[in-house]
Amino acid sequence: MTIRHLLLLFCIAFTCNALGQNYINTISTKIDKDHITYDVVDDVNNKTYLFLVSSKEVEAIQLDSSFQVLNQFLVQRPESKFKKLLGHSMKENTLSLHWSTNNSDQVISQHFDFEKKESTIGAIESISTDKEKVITAFPFDNSLFIASITKNSNLFKLYELNGKSPLKPHFFSFEDNRFYNKRIALASLDEMFKDYFIDEASYDIQYIAGNIPTAFPSIVKKRKFYIQNDDLIISFDNNKSFTQLIRINLKTKKAESVGFSQPFLNANQTEQANSNSFLFGDKIAQIKTNKESATIQISNFIDTSSPIFKKEIHRDQTIDFSTTPVFEFTNGNFEKGKEISKSNQFLNRLNRADNIGIAVTSSQDGYVLTFGGSSVLQNSNAAIIGGVAGGAIGGLIAGAITAIDSPKKNFLGTYKDKKIILTNASLDSNFNFNNKEVSESVIDKARTYLIDLASRKATGINLFKTQSKYILSFTDRSSNHLYIIEIKP
DSSP, rough: HHHHHHHHHHHHHHHHHHHHHHEEEEEEEESSSSSSEEEEETTTTTTEEEEOOOEEEEEEEEEEEEEEEEEEEEEEEEEEOOOEEEEEEETTTTTEEEEETTTSEEEEEEEEEETEEEEEEEEEEEOOOOTTEEEEEETTTEEEEEEETTSSSSSEEEEEEEETOOHHHHHHHHOOOOOEOOOEEEEOOOHHOOOTTTTOOOTEEEOOOOSOOHHHHHHSSSEEEEEEEEEEEEEESSSSSSEEEEEEEEETTEEEEEEEEEESSSSSSTOOOOOEEEETTTTEEEEEEEEEEEEEEEEEETTTTSSEEEEEETTSSSSSSOSEEEEEEEOGGGGOOOOEEEEHHHHHHHHHHSSEEEEEEEEEEEEEEEEEEEOOOOOSSSSSSSSSOOTTTTTTTTTSSSOOOOTTTTTTTTOTTHHHEEEEEEEEESSOOOOOOOOHHHHHHHHHHHTTTOTTTEEEEEEEEESEEEEEHHHHHETTTTEEEOOOO
């Protein structure tokens, strides 16, 4: 054990103790220093799999329920043209990673045998990207689904991969449904994905994880997708008037489209408005703002005409709509944030924001309502239109994602190159305001931990949840040791 490793281990233990976190394990690795980490949690068999992925190799690590190593081995990745890691599937005793080319026209599978400590590569399969656009990919019920939209149409596809089985397409037609684009004009489903916004390129879509709170810069995205129970739900907040959803049951393959009107603003409707939404369980939270007022409401899916929570904010009122202070900060610098004390200041900043967002997460006392706005700083390196502002935890792994891609690369979100204004409100189980303290989210606790550790040499940063624990893992670039930390909620 090197002196650096001992010093870092001491710093990690000290930081864990100071922040109330729990150090679990350290694992020596052989992977290249620049890598990402992809996790697979098998709650049925109480095992966790970590895949450390560099531009040429994969280090596969199988852990028991105490996060002790059961098996560990290093293998080559598929050929270099397969740059995107799409996700995984599991069939019997085989765990497979699935990869694609940059334009997603070819897909290949890599099958891992942890008893033999080896992997095998499957056959190349093709997707006709001249006729369709791949949107995203996600694991569900031991399969991997690749979502695509046929260009200039209302035909949505899901390709299913499971172990060594070939691609299996499922088709969903939304020809009889109406969609309205960002200009509130009738549009095809493809046009809904094609719409672009500040800091959100055409066909971008944000995954909202159900088991880990989402970082605020991801909440403000106009297109989001959720996996709830057996349903894939894609939400579109392309325009200020409607939230539109498509819902597909991944087991029965039944599909539907649903639309919800955004809240009405009592202020002058000619003012430019902005809006967004967030889904949780069988409920939808919506926010709509202009410079004169804002309305926040929470409704059941079955009846949005009678909200179970509604709050209007006006310029001349005191700030009575939040439990925590209203803060504005830039580049993730929370310590130098500015507290906003007047409603008109809050509304002015929301109105100037590129995007606004809202989220509702469960708490011990009920729910936490988070809302605010996000803007890309001028002259920053963040993409404005036509690209993605990427990088987990404000660039701590900058450079690690240049040769590879991952469905979880932005999982922790990033405040880098952003101006953020946000606040939180504590709600009881009946969605009434209460004065309970709002604790820091798991995502932000992970950020705080890494910042306090001054872990600027960390790579492969990842956050995931088992049945009972939130786990942060990262690799020290100097020693190539993987550290596993429990982040306590």
